[in-house]
Amino acid sequence: MSEPWLYPTVLLCIYGFFSSHRPLEAFLMPFLMGPDKNLTETEVVSEIYPLWTYSYLALLFPVFLATDYLRYKPVIILQAASYVVTYALLVKAQGLQAMQIVEVFFGLATATEIAYYSYIYSVVEPSHYQMVTGFCRSVTLLGSAMGSLLGQILFSVADIALFYLCVITLVSFCIAFVAPWFLPMPSKSLFFHQSESSSQDEAVLETVNTSPLIEKPEDPESNKQPNANEKTTLKSNTSSSGLLDVLKMLWTDFLQCYSSSTLLAWSVWWALSTCGYLQVINYAQALWEDILTSKNYDIYNGYVETISTLLGAFAAFVVGYVKVSWAVWGELALCIFTVVIAVCVYLMYAVRNIWVCYTSYIIFRAVYMLLITIATYQIAANLSMKRYALVFGVNTFIALSLQMLLTVIVVDSAGLHLEISIQFLIYASYFAAVAVIFFIAGLYKLFRSRTSGGQNELSSAEA
Known part of the structure; x- marks a missing residue:
């Protein structure tokens, strides 16, 4: 191909589409509780689903390092294999323990997702980063929406049994499994294999900083350019680095990144909200099944997932053209939208009506995807690709740690084991x-800005 970035991008998009095309996923709870698996709600919610959270958390950091050390491609193949094993077990295996093993493999597949989004940065030129990232993210959303829609149509209109939706999903993963074998093997990575990485990172920084999608923070702390230490880190180690060197570099970068108050604020919201978001989407089907059982009534989970995915993607796209001084109003905006999220989740609890639940869930997902898009660009605005990967990994690890605590206390049979x-x-x-925390933080920031503004005016008058 004339464009060297096109071949790996096309293969990665094929993989992303088919690995996200999951007709069964919107009906997983009814499938597990139906005649095919014959599990109870208590077994699914309290003894099976928590295993995904625990395995995802346990594997995240080792996979993060292994992904970079192995240079992405083997880990993408591992992810594809994990998905195939997950759904092969769903098709053939029976019993509680078998479904717990399914969740462990699914946790491995989720933890290795970082390889999918990191691979492309090691094989294309920095000038194409933004474009290929858009392709890869868009195609996964398209695959997810089409999978949910197909599942709903086959289940409701064609009256296809959920077992065959599981088989179709397995076929999608088998197709996806083929694509990564043909990906070119990268010669470098962000941390362990760093030849040419300095030019890559600096170009990425320039690309992100000049992006028109989101207004950059105006806070002086967040606007600072890479200092001498960061540039030295980027330009050193032009050959492979050892594990100890990488860990030292990660720790140094971690301290420098989170010394920015703006980055810290957005990262705190990212971690706290992602924890709650994952918990809600994990157990939403269980709540819907409790309100309106699929054994006796028609359900429309697939339509809901399709609409919420597309609406969330649209909201994330539109926010890129909204000009707001997030450095000033960021915390209060996070507070207001988090209140909307809290109200949506409360309505899902308080109003025992499936249509209210569906609507609240759609709004919940759309608002979260809007805010997480803003948070992503605010965090990435002045970070090199290397530091962005670190911050993303740390934020995700904190979110999963909090989710594990919430799961142990609220969901797990070893904890309170509350009703859904x-x-x-x-x-x-x-x-x-979370909304209260950011309301207080927003008021404090406004008070500080007003106070500092008044002191500056007084100093100017005295001069």
Whole structure:
């Protein structure tokens, strides 16, 4: 091909589409509780689903390092294999322990997702980063929406049994499994294999800083350019680095990144909200099944997932053209939108009506995807690709750690083991607490800016 970036991008998009095309996923809870698996709600919610959270958290950091050390491609193949094993077990295996093993493999597949989004940066020129990232993210959203829509049509209109939706999903993963074998092997990576990485990182920094998608923070701390230490880090180690060197570099970068108050604020929201978001989407189907059982009524989970995915993608796209001084109003904006999220989750608990639940879920996902897009660009605005990968990994690790605590306390049979409806009351209260935190932070920032502004005027008058 005339364009060297096109071949790996096309293969990665093929993989992303088919690995996200999952007709069964919107009906996983009814499938597990139906005649094919014959599990109870308590077994699914309290003994099976928590295994995904625990395995994802346990594997995240080792996979993060292994992905970079192995240079992405083997880990993408591992992810594809994990998805195939997950759905092969769903098709053939029976019993509680078998489904727990399914969740462990699914946790491995989720943890290795970082390889999919990191690979492309090691094989294309920095000038194409923004474009290929858009392709890869868009095609996964398209695959997810089309999978949910196909699942709903086959289930409701064609009256296809959920077992065959599982088989179709397995076929999608088998097709996806083929694509990564043909990906070119990268010669470099962000941390362990760093030849040519300095030019890559600096070009990425320039690309992100000049991006028109989101207004950059105006806070002086967040606007600072890479200092001498960062540039030295980027330009040193032109050959492979050892594990100890990489860990030292990660720790140094971690301290420098989170010394920015703006980055810290957006990262705190990212971690706290992602924890609650994952918890809600993990157990939403259980709540819907509790309100309106699929054994006796028609359900429309697939339509809901399709609409929420497309609406969330549209909201994330539109926000790129909204000009707001996030450095000044960021915390209060996060507070207001988090209140909306809390209200949506509370309505899912309080109003025992499936249509209210569906609508609240759609708004919940759309608002979260809008805010996480803003947070992503605010965090990435002045970071090199290397530091962005670190911050993304740390934020995700904190979110999963909090989710594990929430799961152990609220969901797991070893904890309080609350009813599913009461769990959503807890999640609504959790988001309300997050909103209060950012309301206080926003008022404090406004008070500081007003005070500093008044002192500057007084100093000018005296001069």
